[in-house]
Amino acid sequence: MKVTLLGFMKKEFAQLLRDKRMRIILFIMPVIQLMLFGFALSNEVKNIRLAAVFPLSDRISHEVLSKAFGSGWFKPARTTSTRDPSEWIRADQADVVLVAPPEGITQALQRGNARIQLLIDAKNVVRAQQIEGYLTAILQTTALDFIPVAAAPQGGVVFETRVLYNPELITSYFMVPGVMSMILCVITVIMTSMAIAREREVGTFEMLIAAPISIREILLGKTVPYIALGMLDAPVIILFATAVFGVPLRGSLLLLLLLTFVFVCTTVAVGTLISTISKTQQQAMLGGFIFLLPAVLFSGLMFPIENMPIYMRVFGYCNPLYYYNSAVRNIMLKGGDPSAVLVNVLILAAFAAGLIWISAKRFRLTLG
Amino acid sequence: MVSEPNAVIAVDIRKLTVKFGEFTAVDQVSLSVRKGEIFGFLGANGAGKTTTIRVLCGLLVPTSGHVRVAGYAPEDGLEKIKTRVGYMSQRFTLYDDLTVAENLKFSGSLRGIVGRKLEQRIEELLEFVGFSRATGAFVKDLPGGIKQQVSLAASILHDPEIVFLDEPTSGVTPGARERFWKLIRELAGKGKTVFVTTHYMDEAEHCERIALMKDGKIIALDSPGGLKASTFRTPLLEILPSRKMAEGSWLPQLRAHPAVESIEPYGMRYHLVISDPARLGEVKAQIPPSFEISQTAPSLEDVFIRLVEAGFIK
Ligand SMILES: Nc1ncnc2c1ncn2[C@@H]1O[C@H](COP(=O)(O)OP(=O)(O)O)[C@@H](O)[C@H]1O
Numbered sequence: 001m002k003v004t005l006l007g008f009m010k011k012e013f014a015q016l017l018r019d020k021r022m023r024i025i026l027f028i029m030p031v032i033q034l035m036l037f038g039f040a041l042s043n044e045v046k047n048i049r050l051a052a053v054f055p056l057s058d059r060i061s062h063e064v065l066s067k068a069f070g071s072g073w074f075k076p077a078r079t080t081s082t083r084d085p086s087e088w089i090r091a092d093q094a095d096v097v098l099v100a101p102p103e104g105i106t107q108a109l110q111r112g113n114a115r116i117q118l119l120i121d122a123k124n125v126v127r128a129q130q131i132e133g134y135l136t137a138i139l140q141t142t143a144l145d146f147i148p149v150a151a152a153p154q155g156g157v158v159f160e161t162r163v164l165y166n167p168e169l170i171t172s173y174f175m176v177p178g179v180m181s182m183i184l185c186v187i188t189v190i191m192t193s194m195a196i197a198r199e200r201e202v203g204t205f206e207m208l209i210a211a212p213i214s215i216r217e218i219l220l221g222k223t224v225p226y227i228a229l230g231m232l233d234a235p236v237i238i239l240f241a242t243a244v245f246g247v248p249l250r251g252s253l254l255l256l257l258l259l260t261f262v263f264v265c266t267t268v269a270v271g272t273l274i275s276t277i278s279k280t281q282q283q284a285m286l287g288g289f290i291f292l293l294p295a296v297l298f299s300g301l302m303f304p305i306e307n308m309p310i311y312m313r314v315f316g317y318c319n320p321l322y323y324y325n326s327a328v329r330n331i332m333l334k335g336g337d338p339s340a341v342l343v344n345v346l347i348l349a350a351f352a353a354g355l356i357w358i359s360a361k362r363f364r365l366t367l368g
Numbered sequence: 369m370v371s372e373p374n375a376v377i378a379v380d381i382r383k384l385t386v387k388f389g390e391f392t393a394v395d396q397v398s399l400s401v402r403k404g405e406i407f408g409f410l411g412a413n414g415a416g417k418t419t420t421i422r423v424l425c426g427l428l429v430p431t432s433g434h435v436r437v438a439g440y441a442p443e444d445g446l447e448k449i450k451t452r453v454g455y456m457s458q459r460f461t462l463y464d465d466l467t468v469a470e471n472l473k474f475s476g477s478l479r480g481i482v483g484r485k486l487e488q489r490i491e492e493l494l495e496f497v498g499f500s501r502a503t504g505a506f507v508k509d510l511p512g513g514i515k516q517q518v519s520l521a522a523s524i525l526h527d528p529e530i531v532f533l534d535e536p537t538s539g540v541t542p543g544a545r546e547r548f549w550k551l552i553r554e555l556a557g558k559g560k561t562v563f564v565t566t567h568y569m570d571e572a573e574h575c576e577r578i579a580l581m582k583d584g585k586i587i588a589l590d591s592p593g594g595l596k597a598s599t600f601r602t603p604l605l606e607i608l609p610s611r612k613m614a615e616g617s618w619l620p621q622l623r624a625h626p627a628v629e630s631i632e633p634y635g636m637r638y639h640l641v642i643s644d645p646a647r648l649g650e651v652k653a654q655i656p657p658s659f660e661i662s663q664t665a666p667s668l669e670d671v672f673i674r675l676v677e678a679g680f681i682k
């Protein structure tokens with residue numbers, strides 16, 4: 001069995017790494033995808049339509065507005081006469097509305113307790129986050145100019161930000177780890193399923209099964225090389241995420257690699273299962289994408305699963321990507337409580353075992 | 369079919385039937401192949417040759433019937449058969465994007481042959497098949513004939529008793545075909561049983577016995593000489609029409625003659641079968657004097673045309 005596995009490793013690696021297209025898919029594509037997703041999400045924001053609701057006598061509000069418009073980031077929103085500020089956002093007349101307390105920011109601050117409301121359209125996550133950042137900064141410096149003591153960090157200004165449509169406030173920090181799962185998944189699922197389908201399509205599969213090898217040997221032989229390739233890719237992606245996008249790695253790298261290993265086993269198992277139901281490479285590719293689209297959609301990458309209706313949430317909970325994404329974010333962004341991460345590792349391992357079991361049941365050492 | 373002792377039988381097939389859904393690809397086929405024999409399997413595309421071979425190699429489960437290969441039935445464990453037979457399929461048997469050496473080493477690893485033993489075996493086989501190029505050459509860069517030689521080497525790496533070759537010479541040059549058949553004869557000389565399919569009639573002459581297959585059924589099974597003798601009991605005339613009369617009324621006239629059993633085109637010539645040898649002179653008189661006429665021995669192609677295309681079944 002060791003001999004056969006080693007033979008497969010040499011053969012698959014030779015076939016993949018020799019092929020220029022494959023080398024690009026393996027090592028260049030992940031980097032390009034990370035760049036596309038990462039940078040597309042971190043473009044500087046301009047022309048933010050700002051509206052404000054405040055008493056005419058409020059000097060701080062006037063000052064904030066003039067600073068905001070003077071900064072070049074904001075422009076006045078043209079709002080209709082409706083009295084409900086959130087209606088302006090819903091009608092797409094404004095990107096952000098500043099709602100001062102009824103007596104005005106100035107007076108409220110002098111009392112020591114100012115609740116300033118920001119309503120932000122967060123259909124575009126990163127934009128929303130930047131809007132919040134700019135406005136709070138302007139508010140803080142302006143307040144400090146007028147009433148130094150009250151606006152100090154421990155002072156009484158409370159910004160109450162209500163982020164509409166995207167309460168989770170997903171940032172590019174949040175996105176990049178998610179994109180990692182997507183890239184690993186695309187590569188391993190498509191490559192594994194295509195590799196087996198190719199043997200069937202070209203006819204070499206017949207020679208494989210003409211040898212006295214077991215289902216276990218052939219499954220190991222066609223999966224282990226791809227798990228290894230996925231693990232070769234993972235450090236490239238992690239390095240790029242941290243070095244280029246500055247995503248922190250607050251938790252243990254070892255734990256992250258262990259998690260990634262189990263995840264790659266799962267996705268390779270998905271690829272294997274797809275290959276047992278495809279006769280040609282084209283079918284395998286199609287099968288791969290039929291899996292990938294919903295898997296990415298319900299992975300929590302862009303839309304949090306927790307906010308979906310229950311019947312949709314099911315797709316998340318049956319989805320290896322969901323468990324990987326949340327654990328990667330946990331490790332990279334929060335420092336990763338090992339016991340919480342291990343729960344996800346175990347769930348992923350269960351997925352992998354189940355999928356391999358089904359694949360082995362479905363796998364045939366005969367034609368026809 | 370005469371049953372022979374197991375010790376001399378390499379392949380035994382009894383009433384083998386393979387269906388794909390409603391379609392019957394192999395229909396009640398029975399035959400046996402002796403050890404050390406070169407057994408030819410002939411038939412047009414779709415006759416069921418490959419399907420039969422796949423069953424014999426343990427790659428396909430038959431619908432009904434029994435097979436015994438190298439002394440074992442599939443029920444005894446497919447690996448028993450698989451370790452004793454070599455199989456060269458009619459499709460790609462080598463990886464195009466690997467080198468000759470890599471292909472052979474991978475084949476070795478599938479059979480548990482490694483290290484020094486594998487290297488020796490590869491060297492020995494490449495010499496046997498007459499491969500004289502660099503083993504670092506990619507398979508995709510080799511000409512068809514050489515590819516087939518390497519395929520043969522890969523399929524006999526584990527020194528099998530029986531070798532199944534499915535159309536090993538299709539799509540290669542006549543010279544390469546000739547060389548390949550020399551290898552087949554050498555294999556048989558070493559005591560291997562060779563079960564080979566082809567649709568080149570001239571190649572079938574190399575076989576000790578041939579089975580003719582049509583629509584899943586065996587329609588004839590004998591030695592080439594036996595087949596010719598039993599199919600052509602009466603004289604066969606070869607006629608070369610003179611150029612200006614190539615198309616003429618002589619053809620339908622001859623065909624209508626009561627002593628002419630059949631007349632079929634054969635390249636530029638025609639092969640005419642007499643039904644009554646006593647009336648040979650009478651038929652010859654009907655043929656325009658400018659034509660070349662000679663009495664000839666039937667080729668296997670004549671046999672094939674007669675049996676398959678002319679629908680002549682005893
Ligand atoms: N897996 C299959 N499914 C359905 N039909 C098949 C299959 N394999 C072969 N056939 C059909 O069985 C017949 C015999 O095929 P085959 O054994 O390949 O013939 P040959 O090798 O003599 O050309 C053909 O008509 C072919 O289309």
Ligand SMILES: [Mg+2]
Pocket residue numbers: 414417418419458534535
């Ligand atoms: Mg065939």
